[in-house]
Amino acid sequence: MNNQPKPIFFPDLQKLVIRLRDDLNDHLFVLLYAYNGTGKTRMSMAFKDYAKKRKKNPGADTLYFNAFTEDLFSWDNDLANDTERVLKINASSKFFNGFKELALEEKIFAYLERYADFDFKIDYDNWKVIFSKGEQNHIKVSRGEENIFIWCVFLSICELVIEDSKSYEWVKYVYIDDPISSLDDNNAIAVASDLAQLLKKGKDRIKTVISSHHSLFFNVVCNELKQFKHKRYFLYKNVDKGHILRPTDDTPYFHHVAILSELNRVKESGQINTYHFNMLRSILEKTSTFFGFTDFSECIKDIDDEVLYSRALNLLSHGKYSVYEPVEMGEDNKELFTRILQAFQDKYKFELPELLPYEPSNESQE
Incomplete structure (x- = not known):
């Protein structure tokens, strides 16, 4: 007799989101492994939007990190003079609710120094970030460095959520989709471990969904969080339409x-x-x-x-x-x-x- 858990079919993202939210009623974490092209980013947005559209008590309840989070930052390359390049912040986003009042530089730098060797300063009046390295100011960091900076900003905001900052009291869930797409193995382990430590610290305040296609990152997160109540799945597309969720709680390396x-x-x-x-x-x-x-x-x-x-x-x-x-x-x-x-x-x-x-x-x- 085959005792393997049965895959579950979901014809649309809303039904899949409902399942994940139901899981979080009884678990602290939901961990999803999925290939690129599966629709992980769309699912994270559907999860976020579900609370806004429901009939009973509509409103935002999810702090998320995905490809759209990176779009909240954009470069001003100072094309006229090519001297004062800055990273602009979209201040209208709810993501930055507590930025100005709570001055996040110290929290951000505590994470950033683990992964990078450049410095930064946030101009809260003009909502821009100025990067520097050594004697050089207004430098343009690489795409990878920019991504890791944005990730450190997100981790710092998560800390504010865990600390019950009034600006983020609306957050009930955190949804993280493929935090850093181009990491070498050492940094993948470091990022996964640091994230897991933060989530352990905040387990009494928030519940979290993590989706990733990065097998090493995913395995480290699974191992770090396995002692807490969690659900673990392999997510993949149905041949025709919809998605299939396959429980993998007893097979941590199932995706291989x-x-x-x-x-x-x-x-x-x-x-x-x-x-x-x-x-x-x-x-x-x-x-x-x-x-x-x-x-x-x-x-x-x-x-x-x-x-x-x-x-x-x-x-x-x-x-x-x-x-x-x-x-x-x-x-x-x-x-x-x-x-x-x-x-x-x-x-x-x-x-x-x-x-x-x-x-x-x-x-x-x-």
């Missing part, structure tokens, strides 16, 4: 084998796109790391056509293939993909989870 299940599904359907070679390469990389191999090709060592397979994976996984604009493979590459996938699974016997079929679920509403 879920990729294999997805690759088997496309192999059977014949709808194999170019980016699936990237996914297959990712599986081999993770497997080789687990076994301590120096190269992913050792995962297919001593099998027929290992040289051909290794070359194919090197060549066909290096293209910048997008899940947003899928391109179907040619028949020759489809056959090669199928042979490599089958050879890998013949050598390593993974117990693959059930992603489909799914069971519809009728969810309650708040």
